[in-house]
Amino acid sequence: MxxxxxxxxxxxxxxxxxxxxxxxxxxxxxxxxxxxxxxxxxxxxxxxDKSDVLFAAHEEFIAALLKAITECKEEQSLVKVVSGYREIAKQVFDDTHTMTAARHEIIMADENLYERELLKANQVTQQIQAVLEPTYGIDDAAFASKLAGNIYQLAFDTWVKQTEPEKLSSLVWHYYQKYCDFKTRN
Amino acid sequence: MxxxxxxxxxxxxxxxxxxxxxxxxxxxxxxxxxxxxxxxxxxxxxxxDKSDVLFAAHEEFIAALLKAITECKEEQSLVKVVSGYREIAKQVFDDTHTMTAARHEIIMADENLYERELLKANQVTQQIQAVLEPTYGIDDAAFASKLAGNIYQLAFDTWVKQTEPEKLSSLVWHYYQKYCDFKTRN
CATH class of the missing domain: 1.10.10.60 (Homeodomain-like)
Structure with missing residues (x-):
């Protein structure tokens, strides 16, 4: 059963x-x-309401992500947050491509839903920043949380469009490495 | 007169x-x-409607910003975009602290307005990315536009809270330098 x-x-x-x-x-x-x-x-x-169903997993996602970041042994702020995202991608998203991609399509087709999605993403970044601040100071906390959010977003946007999806967790790491390349040039 | x-x-x-x-x-x-x-x-x-007044300058802002970025002589993608933001800060915001801070307070007090503000900021980033892509390729365009947006956001959030405001354009550069420090550590 x-x-x-x-x-x-x-x-x-x-x-x-x-x-x-x-x-x-x-x-x-x-x-x-x-x-x-x-x-x-x-x-x-x-x-x-109906739209609320689309955002139902948000609190769970934040809680799990903050836990993964806090438990991560990495010392540098950025790699710590990126590793947290990668861990959550493994736990939550690696096996749910079809449903996540369908949800994403609904959200992108409706400006109000997309605004709400952006607000939620912004809340995630702010909560990560608050967790990092006591250890890393205000500037590093701000840059690490925002930049890791950018990296995750790039990985996620790539992933939802893939017809033969890779693992989201691998893509998170892949985009982190792309960022490392970027910063050698910029 | x-x-x-x-x-x-x-x-x-x-x-x-x-x-x-x-x-x-x-x-x-x-x-x-x-x-x-x-x-x-x-x-x-x-x-x-009434809320539309708060976002009336958005199209103008984007057009001026894209122009400043395109005209900037810097070669590296990130510093080019940051310089564009700095130029616009000089032209538009350095002398309008009172009105901009009041507008910001209205927006932060209302979730719907804040969502719309985030959507607009996201549109700015996407348009910058589109302008950079032919020259810098998809990854550098993505990172430079997002990262410059983060730097501008940090400068702006600091500026609107200042009671004896510095120049926003100086703060944009200040946060760019903070980012340069951050990346030596991360």
Missing amino acids: AKKETSKARLRHAAHRLFADQGYRETTVQQIAEAAGLTERTFFRQFK | AKKETSKARLRHAAHRLFADQGYRETTVQQIAEAAGLTERTFFRQFK
């Missing part, structure tokens, strides 16, 4: 299946609830 | 005065139009 999913996870998976099958705009909360075998009332206990 | 302002500029200045005096939320389009000695109909010919 399959492991029992929480109602939140059931709703998320049902929503993503419907988004993929019939489109994000065409999908209603009622359809999501029905497909998950739950009520709309249950849906609204878990999510503010 | 003062130089005659366009109706768009009159509306912008009237709006910013009202935002500063009585608050952004409390200000209506009707009040803005009246304060500018114009009609609401004229307002809506220039702006979609």
Whole structure:
């Protein structure tokens, strides 16, 4: 028997299946609830609205990322943050290309969703910066968090477009090395 | 006699005065139009809504920035983009601290406005990247545009909080040098 999913996870998976099958705009909360075998009332206990489903994993992602960064043994700030991203890419994304790419396509097609995505990415950077600041000081914390965010973004944007996807974690490292090349020239 | 302002500029200045005096939320389009000695109909010919006033200078800013980058004689991609930002800071922002800081405060207090600000900043980075790509290749264009955006952002965030403001253009250069220090350590 399959492991029992929480109602939140059931709703998320049902929503993503419907988004993929019939489109994000065409999908209603009622359809999501029905497909998950739950009520709309249950849906609204878990999510503010349909778009909220797309960002449901954000808090989890931040928490796991901050943990990975804190536990990373690297001493230099930038490589520490990049290693954290790489670790999370391994844990969360290496096996979820299809769903992540579909989600990304929905977000890129809607300016409001894309704005929200940028806000979330910005929050991630700020939280990493706050974690680094006591050890590395304000400037290094700012540059390491922003730059690692840039590196992750480049890896992610490449990855979601790949039809035969590499591992996101490998791409994170690949773009870190591209940055290392860049800085020898700049 | 003062130089005659366009109706768009009159509306912008009237709006910013009202935002500063009585608050952004409390200000209506009707009040803005009246304060500018114009009609609401004229307002809506220039702006979609009240929030649009806050982003009215964006297209101008991008055009001037791309021009400055293109005209800059520096050869290395990063210093070329940073120099472009510094030039625009000189032209546009060095003498407008009060209004820019007030605008920034309005934007930071409202999540929707802040999301839009992030979207605009992201568009700036993408347009710079597109300008650099033919000369510098895709990777250097990506890193130089993102990194210069980070440097400008750090300078700008520092500047708007200063009560005795330095020149934004000096701060842009200052943060570029901080980045140069950072990369020797990372």
